[in-house]
Every structure is written in C-alpha cells, then in structure tokens.
Amino acid sequence: MSEQSNELADLVGAEHAATGREYTAGFVTEIETDTLPPGLDENVVRAISGKKEEPAWMTEWRLDAFGRWQRMRTPRWAHVQFPDIDFQAISYFSAPKGDAPKSLDEVDPELLRTYEKLGIPLHERARLAGVETAAEDAPQVAVDAVFDSVSVATTFKERLAEAGVVFCSMSEAIREHPELVRKYLGSVVPKPDNFYAALNSAVFSDGSFVYVPKNTRCPMELSTYFRINAENTGQFERTLIIADEGAYVSYLEGCTAPMRDDNQLHAAVVELVALADAEIKYSTVQNWYPGDEQGNGGIYNFVTKRGACLGERSKISWTQVETGSAITWKYPSVVLRGADSVGEFYSVALTRNFQQADTGTKMTHIGPRTKSTIVSKGISAGRSQNSYRGRVRMNPGAKGARNYTQCDSLLIGDACGAHTFPYIESKLPSAVVEHEATTSKVSDEQLFLCQQRGIEPERAVAMIVNGFCRDVFRTLPMEFAVEAAKLLEVSLEGAVG
Amino acid sequence: MAGLTLNAGSLAEALLARGPASYAPWLDRGPHLELIEQRALPELRSEAWRHTNISRWYQTVLNGNESVAQSRRIEFAGAVEVVDFEESRAAELLELRGDELYQLSAHPIAALNAMLLGAGVAIRVPARGGRLHPVRVVDLPASYQRILMIVESGAEAELIEEPSPFTHRLVELVVQSGARLLHRRLQAASPHRDCSLVAVRVEANANYELAQLSLGGDLRRNDIVATLSGESAHVTLRGAWRLDGTRHLDNQVAVHHDAPGGTSRQTYRGVAGGRSRAVLNGRIEIAPGAQRSDASLSTKNLLASDTAEVYAKPELEIYANDVKCSHGATVGAIDEDAVNYFRTRGIDGQTARSLFVRGFLREAIDDVETARRLGVIQ
C-alpha cells in the first residue's frame, strides 16, 4: 500500500458516520419453523441426531456426552451473576421448515432478506458489508450462514473446492468427511471439558467445518454468520477448523439475535487444529443482543473455544471484539504442543448497562520455544462488570518458551466494575512470563484537548476508546476492523455523560 | 494423629469435640465457632488454597508445634503499653480497636486461631508519642498466638517480628488517623508448617509499611489483609522470599481501598530453587466511591531450578472509575548475561549468581535498615 492510501486506511474508521443509535440487529424474521418442544433427555439427543440423519457413531458420541453432562454441575467461579438456567425450558432444535436447500437459489427469500438486512448478502458477488470505500478491490469472503439450529447457505463452495478447501456445514461434514470429523471432533475440547462443552457435545445442531489441505493458502476469507431467531431456543453450534501442514486460513465469525425479554442460551464449541507450519487466524465480532437498559433479556454467551498447535511452527491467532450478550463466559485458548508454535489472543470487550463479561484466554505451553502473546482491552460503562481472566502455564517441557501479556481496562462512569484475574504458573526457569495490567479512565485532560479542537465529548470518547483498542483492531481484517470500530462507537452512545 | 488425612469436616468435628481454648476466656469466639459449626472451613482445592495442601495444614492445626518457646519475650521502651491477653486490660484494648478488621470472623485462619489460642499480647502506642516507638516480639509461649497493636492518632511505631518458630499467628493492627507503623517480619527457614494472618486497618492520612522476608517452611502460608479505611491512607507492602529444598510458601495478599484518595504500593521479589513452590496471590480491590485511589503491585520471580514452581496471580477488582491501578508480574530465570558480565570482571559464577539474587531481592527490601535487620545484607 502506498503511503497515502495507508493514511487513508487510518481514516476509514474516522470517516463513517454512525448509522444506528440502537441495537439494529434486533428484529425477528417471520418464518415457519420445525422446532422441537422444550426439554432435554436422551430422546431429544436422538431426535436431533435423527433430524440430521447422522450415522450411528455420531449418535453414540452425543449420548456419551449427554451422560457425562448429566453428572456435571454449572460452573460458578466466573465473576458473573445469573439465576439458575432451567435446561428443561429450552428448545434444543429449531430450523426453517422444508428440505435443506441444495443451492443458493433454493434458499427461502425471507432468509436471504434477513441476512441482507444484517449486512451479510448471501450471493456470490458480494463481500461482507460495512465498508463503502475501496469497494472494487475488496477481497471476497465466503459465508456460511447459520440460522437457529441449521446452516442455511454456504457461498463460494465451488471456488473453494477448486483449491481443495472444504467449507461446509458441520452436518454435511459428518456425512461427507466422516474420517476427518471422527479424528478431530472433540480432540481439542473433549466432551467432558466443562459443563457447557459437554452440553454442546450432546445437542449441537450445526456449525461450520473447514479443512485446508497441505501447503494450501485458502484463496479467500471464510466466515460464518450466526443468527438466533426463534424464541426459547438455545443455539449450540459446533465449529471445527483443520489446517493441514503448511496451510493458511483466515476465518471470521459474526453473530446477532432479536431483542427479547427472556435470556437465551448460546453454548458453542469451536475447535481449531493447526498441523506443522499451518496458520489459523480466527476473528470474532460478537454482537449478540445484550439486553435492554434495565438489564432485561439478552444472550448468555457461554462458549468454549480452543485451538491446538499440534505441529512445529504452527500458529493460532484469536481476535475477538465482544460488544454484545448479557453475559459472556468465554476463553479462546491455545494449547502450544508443537515446538516453536505460536499462540495469540487479542481481545476487546465492551460492556455497558447491566452486561457482564468474564473473558480471556488460556495459553498452555508444552513444546519448546513456544511463544504466546495476549493483548486484552476491557471497557466498562454503565452498571456493567467486565473481567479479564487468563491463565498462562509453562509446563516442564516448554524450554525457552515466552509469554507476554498486556491487559488494560478503561472505566466510563462510576457505577461499573473492571477486574483482572491472571493466573501465572511456571515450572521451568528457561521460560519467561511477563504480565502487565493497568486500569484507568478517559482523562479529563484528554477530553478537554479534543473539545478544544471542536470535537464534542461523545465523539471524543469514542475516538479515545478506539485508540485504546487500536492494538487489537489492527489484527483484524480491514472490513472487520471498520465494522468493529463502528460497533464500538454505536455501543458507546449514551454511555458518556 | 500424624499421617491421618483431615478434611474440613473432620477437623470441625475434632475442634467442636475439644471446645474452645481456655486461654483469654473473655474473647468472643462466637462468630468463629459459628464458622466452624457451619462447616465453612475451606476444602481441599478451594480457590484460595489451590496451591497449599490444606489437609496437611489441618493436621498441624490439631497437633500444634512441638518446639515452641517456654516464655514470652517482648522488647519495648517508653510509653508503649503491653499487656497479656489473659489480662482484662486486653479486652479494653480490643474495644479500642473498634470494628472488626476486614471480614476477619469469616477468615479460616482467624477462626482456628480463636479456637486454639494459647498466647497473646495487646500493644498500645499512645497518641502524641513524638518519636518512633519500637516494639520487638521475639517469643510467645504457645503454638497459637495473637498480636493486637493499636497505634493511636499521630503516633509513630515500629513492630518487629523476629525469627520465632510459631505454627499459627494472627496479627491485628490498627493505624489510627495520621499515625505511622513500620512493620518488619523475618520468617526464618523452618522445617515446620506455619501460618500467619496480618490484618491491618489504616485510617485517614495514616501510613503502614510492611517489609517481610521469608525463607519458607515445610508448609508456610502468609495472608495479609490491608484496608485503607480513611481518606488519603497509604500502604506499602514489600516482600522478598528465597526458597530451596522442598520449601513451600503461599502468600495471599489483599489490599482494600475503601476510602477515597488512598495509595498503595506492593513490591514482591522471590527466588525459588530446589523443589520449592512459591505462590503469590495479590489482590487490589477498589470499593465503589473510593475515587482517586492509586494502587500498584509488582511481583517478579526467579526460578533457580528445573523442579521449582511459581504461581503468581495478581488481581484487580475495581468498582470506582477515577482510579489509577496497575500490576505487573514476571517469571523467569537468573539473567545469565549479567552473570557472565560479572565473570568477565573476575567474579566466579556462583558468587555472581548470589550477588545477582541479592540485588534482585533488594528491589523489594530496599532500605538499608530493613535489609540489615532482615539479614539480606550484612
């Protein structure tokens, strides 16, 4: 990029005018659905498996997970508060009626309109929406759209297939690529890993599957867009991404839900596998409905995300921008097994009103000379509680391993909380762990400087907060970075004063 | 009872069967007894005891320590008032303390201390002392010990806890408005299991400074709870440790900023060698309304062997917005470049390493007086 266009890129975030003042994704799509009645027992697990026409091994796998889940208890160690969830009051499957569409042309037009409205056009001319500038040369993005419990469309499948890349729904992968699924499903997040992971293993309905073959650079960004639509329904998607030796893939994930007064549960599991010299970049912009100003409704986002750097020199990088959900409980982690492998976690979490977030990462260093970097930026406003929780563990084999962690919190208003809970565990002298954390507020001096230059306080705070998050935003693909900055600005409206 | 594995439940049974200690009968043991009756003692693997085998410690709780001193030895001068907990005057001094120190009755160490107390001393440094009042506690003649010290408004005092084998000590300190307390502790290497809890309340414009050097025990647990209860209070906590063999040191520190304008500074430096285990959990909590609080914590750790372990957990819990808080933690090895530099100047490797370690520890115990008293430098 030329010098000038570089500067222009810097300005893109500053250019746009904030469009919506509210949660704009909060509408409901009127569509006929095939929904299981609320409740959970073995029969429900079998019914889900049956609806997806799964092979017997998959049904058994689910039942095993269900049995384990029944013996587990809800984790309560996170710095969040919520009433007990009645797991029998939730419906575990909801899908638009009718046979699964074979191609984009067969997708219900109402669904296409839904995604169009969310800025996620499901036709193959399109890119991810959000950027009006520099449209011509913008890279193409393949999208898997998951609506409630099923994948409704996956774009660019043919073009990806030419490169040997498999990008499809998890249901399809179980049918078409059973050997890969059997080998890797549950290999990074075992069924009994935690309460919600066990639940997901039993009832997961759909999600995305990616396989990038040896020495292949995935020709475009892949993305999944998750939409919860139906009432009283939980979403339990399962994503598995495998990057074979020398492969590279960048994957984006977005999510929204309608505004409802009840809390809805989202308990996903994401597993990433990177073999030798492979690299996976996983970016999330999480904008689930956060609840209203009084703290009613919103999504409980209880998610297990973990990557395994199995091969030497492999790399897994998580970037997350979390602005939604009533409660977030999420620790995208990396197990660094291969020698010289690299794990990264970049996070922006913004909470306001009555939102609660307990999020961070776990970096487990097993192989020699493994390296991890953690950059976490938490912003609390309103009456929200925002916690970073992270664990860095240096196991005895991780000779010469290194970790660097920087976690900063910004407080807006005097009724919110910002918390930092890092766990540092080292068992060998040659590993180096460095952790730094700060907490501060937007200073009066910074605000005055902006105001003196004619910038009104609300805009100034948005700009300062964006600057605070810059180290994270710059790890996002361009379209997502702009989206994220915009989302942050919209979320901050009304938070200042 | 050696060798028996005790859990919270069986310990509570044993304690209730035995009943509270007869020492200092005036002491209100009600809330502590309640904690034990409700079976609220921590279990194995509970969060605050993750790195210390609590069942091993519970064994010691019942057995006591076989090598305690036979008599009390306390040195002090001037207007300082020192009374034994057996005397009724001690009850008056406890009244003087005011409110219970930060949620102490819910603390398991305080509860066990109250149940088994065998020796205690209450100390009062009167207001308008005009100069520094040193108090040196050398020996207390029981396994379960308690020190209460009240530094009255405007007074200046120094509390020195000398090397003394004890299994269990509760130290309650109140630094009244405008007063200053310097607190120095040396915990020598010990083959025993021991445990101490320092709870301090620092009132408006008062100053509390702790310097602590610990060489680890078979199982050593140090809890510190410091509360900045008045405006513009100041707390400085400095700790250094050096562990080898199979020593175990578990430090749990909490600093509560409950009033506006307080500052706290925490500095810890630790070296773990052999098969030792060092733990530091350092929490800073800023209460709602405690605006303009300024808090920081720094902990640096050296691992000196392949079999030692370090666990660091610095935490921030913040409920006010106009604050400045930070913490930093590092774990690594002795800087071999520095050692090699020493060697090019003719200093052998072992001496170089030892010089390096001393320098490192002195970052925490930095003033000459404390360092001398604590034996870091001769």
Added chain:
Amino acid sequence: MSLLRVEDLHVEVDAKPILAGIDLEVRAGEVHAVMGPNGSGKSTLANVLAGRPGYDVTRGCVTVDGEDVTGLEPEERSLRGLFLAFQYPIEIPGVSNMEFLKAAVDAHALGRGEDPPSAVEFVKRARAAASRLALNPDFLKRGVNDGFSGGEKKRNEILQMLILEPRLAVLDETDSGLDIDALGVVADGINAFRDVGNAVILVTHYQRLLNYVVPDHVHVLANGRIVRSGDASLALELEERGYGWLDA
C-alpha cells in the same frame, strides 16, 4: 469591532481567586503578548478563555466577535474560532494525529454548515502543514503526542493551529522547552498564520519568542491583574530588569 473582549474577569480555581479583574481587548490583525512571573495567572487566563473545566468565572465576561462565550462549552468556543495551544499537550495513545485532526476539521466544517473535506484533500492539507513545520510525514500517523519529544509536542500544537485556522490563537508557553532551531520553526509557523483577519495571544515568561514574533501590545500580569501594558519595548525592558521592579 474587537475580536476578543475580556471585561472585569474574575476567576477562581478550587475556591482560590487567581484572576482578579482582567480587562483586555484584542482586534483582528493584532498580536498580544501576555507576560508575567510564575503564578501570576497567565496560564489561567489562557485556559479560562478556552473554557477549561475547573476554572470558575465568578465575575466578568469574555466575548468573541461581540458574542458572550463565558458560558459556552469548550467545543462551542473552538467552533467560534478560539484556539488554545497547550502548555503541556496531553497524550492520547492509539488515536493517530491524522484521525484526530480529521475529526477536528470535520467538526469545524460541519459547524460552518459545510461538507467535511474529502480524505484525499485533507491528507494533502495536513502534509503541507507538516512540511512547513519540518515534521516528518510519519508524524501524522503516530498517536496524538504519544511518545513525542517536548519540541514535537509544541510543533504539533502549531500544526493543529495552521490546519484549523482559528480567529484567535492563544499560545500558552509554546516557546518553553524548545531549542533555538525549533523555536525558529515554531515562530515561522506563527508568522505564517498571522493575518489581518485573525489575532494571536502569546502567553510567555520570556522575551525570546518575541524576537521572532513581534507583538503589537505587551501586557504584564501580576497577582491576577494586568499591571502594565505597552508596546514591544516593554518586553525588552522586562528582559533587562526582570519582574521585580514592577512591584516597586
């Protein structure tokens, strides 16, 4: 009509009186220097003109182009053409100079009822101003004042002034901490800015800057009042005799 009129201005900070009745009139095309010893209230005057929170006006008023701005928010004053170059410019990490300036320029354009300049046009303007102040183009991409040297911070203030083209620029000790070369560059920037349509107030302790930017009027502040006014020669007299003789 005068561009700036300050009438009987009394200001308190934390209930402590700092300014005790300032009268000052500045017309378009003029450069005024406000001098005085430390603690005389110079910086308070500069800050109160810009509407900094924490400075309470207890009496008197400030008008710009005949409009009373005493009760206006800082950004409203900015849009009316009041510019303050800060004595200690604050850092805003992560926000690039370019982004910051564009936000300011856009706010000013919208304030005038105009469309904000295009990004391309703006980048051109910013680069031209940067090169006039001998600032590396990279400078625009760095965080606002983040890791800047003292001199860079001061030049950055002048850069913002050149781009925002205010009616009245109040420069609070912009000369302090500058070496002789940087002082020359800053002075060139101020001289390039001077115009029949605008005005400058230089708040300074020393005469040194006034060798480069010659003021039309010099005022001496002591104990919150203007104790003496004159032309450029007054500054030279102060340089020679110090502030002490004023008390006599």
